Amino acid sequence: MRVLDDLASVRPFTEELYRHLHAHPELSDREHETAARMAAELRATGVDEVHEGVGASTGVVGILRNGEGPTILVRADMDGLPVVEDAIVEYRSTQTAEIDGQTVGVMHACGHDVHMATLQGSVRLLAEHRDAWSGTLVVVFQPAEETIGGARGMTDALRAIVPDIDVALGQHVGPYPASSVRIAPGPVMAACDELIVTIHGRGGHGSQPETTVDPVVLAASIVLRLQTIVSREIPSTAQAVLTVGTIHAGTKSNIIPDTARLGISMRTYDEELRTRMRAAVERIVQAECQAAGAPEPATIERTLWAPVTDNDPETTATLTAALAEEFGDDVHPMVRLSGSEDFSELAAAYGRPYAFWFTGGIDDERYAAAEAAGTLLTDIPSNHSPGFVPVLQPTLDTAVRAMTTAVLAHLGR
Ligand SMILES: [Zn+2]
Ligand SMILES: [Zn+2]
CATH class of the missing domain: 3.40.630.10 (Zn peptidases)
Structure with missing residues (x-):
């Protein structure tokens, strides 16, 4: 039987x-x-x-x-x-x-x-x-x-x-x-990585941006630049996704905050590409912080990942x-x-x-x-x-x- x-x-x-x-x-x-x-x-x-x-x-x-x-x-x-x-x-x-x-x-x-x-x-x-x-x-x-x-x-x-x-x-x-x-x-099924990026600027009065390093403008620039990873750095034959799903900064319109946080989700199907994408995120985030004159590099934490x-x-x-x-x-x-x-x-x-x-x-x-x-x-x-x-x-x-x-x-x- x-x-x-x-x-x-x-x-x-x-x-x-x-x-x-x-x-x-x-x-x-x-x-x-x-x-x-x-x-x-x-x-x-x-x-x-x-x-x-x-x-x-x-x-x-x-x-x-x-x-x-x-x-x-x-x-x-x-x-x-x-x-x-x-x-x-x-x-x-x-x-x-x-x-x-x-x-x-x-x-x-x-x-x-x-x-x-x-x-x-x-x-x-x-x-x-x-x-x-x-x-x-x-x-x-x-x-x-x-x-x-x-x-x-x-x-x-x-x-x-x-x-x-x-x-x-x-x-x-x-x-x-x-x-x-x-x-x-x-x-x-895809590998996933969740990265939480904390951008360190220097806060101040909204009327005097010259005394600050504005993390909101910096975050905006990072969000756009990150989109070039999939469109410009990944071969068209490969599959990958990068989404900035959260963005948090500030409390009031006339205060430039000290920090901004971005939540990034990535999906990839091979380890080599996955490593390359994480390195690209790191490179773009830190280079944008440097370009903005941020007082210190951003902190990038990987909070969740699956192979x-x-x-x-x-x-x-x-x-x-x-x-x-x-x-x-x-x-x-x-x-x-x-x-x-x-x-x-x-x-x-x-x-x-x-x-x-x-x-x-x-x-x-x-x-x-x-x-x-x-x-x-x-x-x-x-x-x-x-x-x-x-x-x-x-x-x-x-x-x-x-x-x-x-x-x-x-x-x-
Ligand atoms: Zn489920
Ligand atoms: Zn399930």
């Missing part, structure tokens, strides 16, 4: 867990109830080891041992988002939380509830069919993907528990037909072949996304290859109708939107099938 012939046996478990998780989302680094539930389900499944509080936050690691063979790391992320849910399902989230003294709605608007429930489903299926595979399965439930840093916060503690792995696998649900899978080798998700060609080829056998025509090439993920940090901590792919969450007919009408962008809610609630099925089945197939492609005998 094929492991997936028994898919129906875990379906009620996966669906019930999904409904519970969807109704009870928690924000990044606050996934306490969620993590406890993940650990409890791993124990109920009978995995050999369960570790809680792994790393800096709420990480959970389960180890399922089954004789000789490779060690495969599989990962699901656990955090929800500060979004008020706008969906008509009976398991809708009405949860709220406090951020900086403000009450916000909380929702699994990125589908991490799908990732958790279906990974638990796959693990249960694999645990019940140990005769079909051999090796070691390392199951990671990671906090704080949305704020980037959850994976990084787990790596040291994870390596103390699991000294080495052979390959890491991860999947994400997206706005695609729910029976389909998308996968591609190479860079599939490029760059699928290993060999691992991806193995997976694509296995997925094609399971899903037939429902496997499509993944189009490169400008969003970022920190999943690859887990593989990078071991210097091991990885693959990351997408499964669908939109009713197949609804998707086909929107595609035919040319209204995919307006009619199909995407991740992080208040209406991104995947259809229950076949979304969950597809994700369980995809992950189980991917694991068996490496552990099957």
Whole structure:
């Protein structure tokens, strides 16, 4: 019997867990109830080891041992988002939380509830069919993907528990037909870097600019000059984005402030270009400060970063072949996304290859109708939107099938 012939046996478990998780989302680094539930389900499944509080936050690691063979790391992320849910399902989230003294709605608007429930489903299926595979399965439930840093916060503690792995696998649900899978080798998701630049000028009266170094004018000049990095320094064949998303200075129109702050977000798809762009930002900011006669150089802090998700060609080829056998025509090439993920940090901590792919969450007919009408962008809610609630099925089945197939492609005998 094929492991997936028994898919129906875990379906009620996966669906019930999904409904519970969807109704009870928690924000990044606050996934306490969620993590406890993940650990409890791993124990109920009978995995050999369960570790809680792994790393800096709420990480959970389960180890399922089954004789000789490779060690495969599989990962699901656990955090929800500060979004008020706008969906008509009976398991809708009405949860709220406090951020900086403000009450916000909380929702699994990125589908991490799908990732958790279906990974638990796959693990249960694999645990019940140990005769079909051999090796070691390392199951990671990671906090704080949305704020980037959850994976990084787990790596040291994870390596103390699991000294080495052979390959890491991860999947994400997206706005695609729910029976389909998308996968591609190479860079599939962007690296991101957030830089906060503090410009130091010299404040004074708005009527006497000659006594000051005006950081507002300096900031304006920097914002425009930074736009030449992508338009003038990056080859037209490469892809990159640089956005100045925040600019803060001053309190009153007749006061020239001392400082100005810029928030910069960068997306790139290769490390060499990424390094070059960061150097260009540094060069332009400091040169503009010097040109303005600023009393000291600007301070540039990198406050948030994620690596490029760059699928290993060999691992991806193995997976694509296995997925094609399971899903037939429902496997499509993944189009490169400008969003970022920190999943690859887990593989990078071991210097091991990885693959990351997408499964669908939109009713197949609804998707086909929107595609035919040319209204995919307006009619199909995407991740992080208040209406991104995947259809229950076949979304969950597809994700369980995809992950189980991917694991068996490496552990099957
Ligand atoms: Zn997200
Ligand atoms: Zn996500």
